[in-house]
Amino acid sequence: MISSFLLSQKFTIDTLLTDKISIRAIQLWDGKVWYAGTDSKFGYVDLENVNNKKQIRLSQKSLQFRTLAQSSKYFYAINIESPAYFFQVDKKTLDFKVVFNDNDPTAFYDALKFTDNNFGLAFSDPSANQRLNISQTRNRGANWINCKNCKDFPYLEKGEAAFAASNTNIASFRNVIWIATGGAKSRIYRMKNKDCYWQVFETPFIQGTSSQGIYSIDFYDKNFGIAVGGDYTKQADNVNNIATTNDGGQTWQIQASRQNAGYMTCVRFRPKTKGKELVAVGDQHISFSSDYGKTWTKISDEKNLYACEWLDKNTLILAGKDKIVKMNFQ
DSSP, X not given: OHHHHHHHSOEEEEEEEEEEEEEEEEEEETTEEEEEESTTEEEEEESSOTTXXXXXXXXXXXXXXXXXXXXXXXXXXXXXXSSEEEEEEETTTOOEEEEEEEOOTTOOEEEEEESSSSOEEEEESOOTTOBOEEEEESSTTSSOEEOTTOTTSOBOOTTEEOOOSSSOSEEEETTEEEEEXXXXXXXXXXXXXXXXXXXXEEOOSSOSSTTEEEEEEEESSSSOEEEEEEETTSTTOOSSOEEEESSTTSXXXXXXXXXXXXXXXXXXEXXXXXXXXXXXXXXXXXXXXXXXXXXXXXXXXXXXXEEEEEEETTEEEEEEEEEEEEEEEO
């Protein structure tokens, strides 16, 4: 049934942007795809007119951005590696400035998300004390507080960290935020009501080495969510690399083990399908599920794509190595 459905649903892939850049974080706003990537590059390309584009460099240093988020007035991007600079970019003028620094020598920011117009949260690999290293704002990004030493934040296991793969190992729904880790342990951290009290849940996901674990999560509502990933160094491996939850992340059920296209870096629920349809992208494929993530079919061999966001039900934007593309479902 899935094959019949997919065969009847055609799609095209159009290239929006080509450049010498690796893009692992995108945002959609004002009819444009906004991106941050390697060599300190930040910019946009128009979804309808690809000639309408602009790119700037946020630093004279060759910084690498793998995070991007937005509030009503600004974009925010953080470079990986230390020192980590929190850049604020005006949406209208593209004027930018650094609003916060994390100088911890272990700083390596994996993801950044605004859950509403005021509250934003970014997280980095753990500092020397093995606590989850989180920076947050409660006033639209004007001020940031680093919480790596907050006593209520949980400890990570030795060798447990996170992947800066697509800015999607963090998710939120209303007052709930989830973070996914990988490596020696692949777990889910959940916070409710912005109270800085985190719960930690084990998963049956592939884990144990530095390249294994959850790379991306998405939640349809406060209960139903999905996690994808695998092993970056063995991308064809497809054992225990997809899981779903029906209780807000407390317990997870493995799906389609040995029956999927392998390593995935980004997963997204398709709009207006009530959580039934999803797309996932990996370095070597684009895959689709039409049954709540239980079974998957590879629908494209398009390679070197890392990040994905739905513009609407029939338009998917993807970005990766040297390109941004638009997938149009018909």
